[in-house]
Amino acid sequence: MHVRRAVAADAQELCGLLNEIIAAGGTTALETPLSAAEFADWFIDGEFPLVCHVAEHDRSLAGFQSLSLYGDPPKGYADIATFARMSPKISGVGRALFPATRAAAEELGLEFINATIRADNVSGIAYYTKMGFEPYDRLIQVPLLDGTPVDRIKKRFRIHSRPASSM
Template sequence: MHVRKAVSSDAGELSALLNEIIRAGGTTALETPLSAAEFADWFIDGEFSLVCHVAEHGQSLMGFQSLSLYGDPPKGVADIGTFARLNPKTAGVGSALFPATRAAAKELEFINATIRADNVSGLGYYAKMGFETYDRLLQVPLQDGTPVDRIKKRFRLDARHHATPDAQGADGVIGKR
C-alpha cells in the first residue's frame, strides 16, 4: 500500500468511497453524501483542510485520512477523520495512513478524534493508534432524531507525551495550555 497526499483529482473517487460509508450508516457522523467538489473543499483544499492523505493499492484509492480545523478547535488542535473503502475491504488502511498524518501534524499539540459511540471499529482503531479518551458528548441526535453519544479521543503530539507523572500538571494533563 502506498500513501501520498491527496490531490483535487482524487475527489471523485474519494467522494464515492465516503458516500458508500455514509449510505451504509453506523460509523460516521456524516449523514449526507458529498459531491466531488464538496469533498475537495471539505477534505483536500478548502479553507479548513490542513492535510489529506490517501492509501493506494494498485490503481485504487483504499482510504483517506484528513486533518482539519472545521468547527474552530482550540489553537494547537486539529480534527482527524479516517475512512477506508468498504468494498473491497482492505486491512491496514488506517494504520498505513496514520504515520503520514502524524508527521504532518508535528506543529500541533494534539489531534482530536470524535467517534460515534456505536462505531466499535472506529473506537478500536483510534485506541490502537494511541488515542486516549478525554470526553463524551451525550445523546447527539442523528438526522432522524436517534440519539448517539460521541466519544472524544486525543493523540498528544507534544514531546512530553511520554513524560513521567511528575511532569504532569495538577490536572494530570501533559503539555501546553
Template sequence: MHIRKAITADAEELCGLLNEIIRIGGTTAIETPVSFAEFADWFIDGEFALACHVAKHDQLLVGFQSLSLYGDPPPRYADIATFARVNPKIPGVGSALFPATRTAAEELGFEFINATIRADNVSGLAYYTKMGFEDYDRLSRVPLLDGTPVDRIKKRYRIGAARYD
C-alpha cells in the same frame, strides 16, 4: 500499499468511497452524501483543510485520512477523519495512513490530534485506541438526522507520544 498526499483530482474517487460509507450508515457522523466539490473543500483544499493523505493499493484508492480545523477545535488541536473503502475491504489502511498524518500534525505545530467518534462505531473506537488516542470527553445524546440520540466519544493523541508504526 502506497501513501501519498491527496490532490484535487482524487476527489471524485474518494467521494464515491465516502458516499458508500455514508449510505451504509453507522460509522460516520456525516449522514448525507457529499458532492465532489464539497469533498475537495472539506478534505483536500478548502479553508479548514490542513492535510489529507490517501492509501493506494493495486491502482485503487482504498482510503484517506485528513486533518482539519472543522468544528472549531481547541487551540493546538487538529481534527482527524479516517475512511477506508468498504468494497473491496483492504486491512490496515488506517494504520498505514496514520504516520503521514501524525507527521503533518507535527510539522504544522499541533500539540494534539482530536478524533470525535460515534459511540456506536466500535471499529472506529478500536482503531483510534490502537493508534494511541485516549478518551478525554464525551458529547451526550447528539441527535442523528432521524432524531436518534448517539453519544460522541472525543479521543486525543498527544504529538510526540509513543509511536505505533
C-alpha cells in the same frame, strides 16, 4: 500500500468511497452524501483542511485520512477523519495512513490530534485506541438526522510529550 498527499483529482474517487460509507450508516457522523466539489472543499483544498493523505492499493484509492480545523477546535488541536473503502475491504488502510498524518501534525506544530467518534462505531473506537488515542470527553446523545440520539466519544493523541518545566 502506497501513501501520498491527496490532490483535487482524487476527489471524485474518494467522494464515491465516502458516500458508500455514509449510505451504509452507523460509522460516521456524516449522514448526507457529498458531491466531488464538496468533498474537495471539506477534505482537500477548502478553508478548513490542513492535510489529507490517501492510501493507494492496486491502482485504486483504498482510503484517506485528513486533519482539519473544521468546527474551530482549541488552539494546538486539529480534528482527524479516517475512512477506508468498504468494498473490497482492504486491511491496514488506517495503520498505513496514520504515520503520514502524525508527521504532518508535527510539522504543523500541533499539540493534539482530536478524534470524535460515534459511540456505536466499535471499529472506529478500536482503531483510534490502537493508534494511541486516549479518551478525554464525551458528547451525550447528539441527535442523528432522524432524531436518534448517539453519544460521541472524544479521544486525543498527544503529538509530543512536554518536558517538565523548571522553575
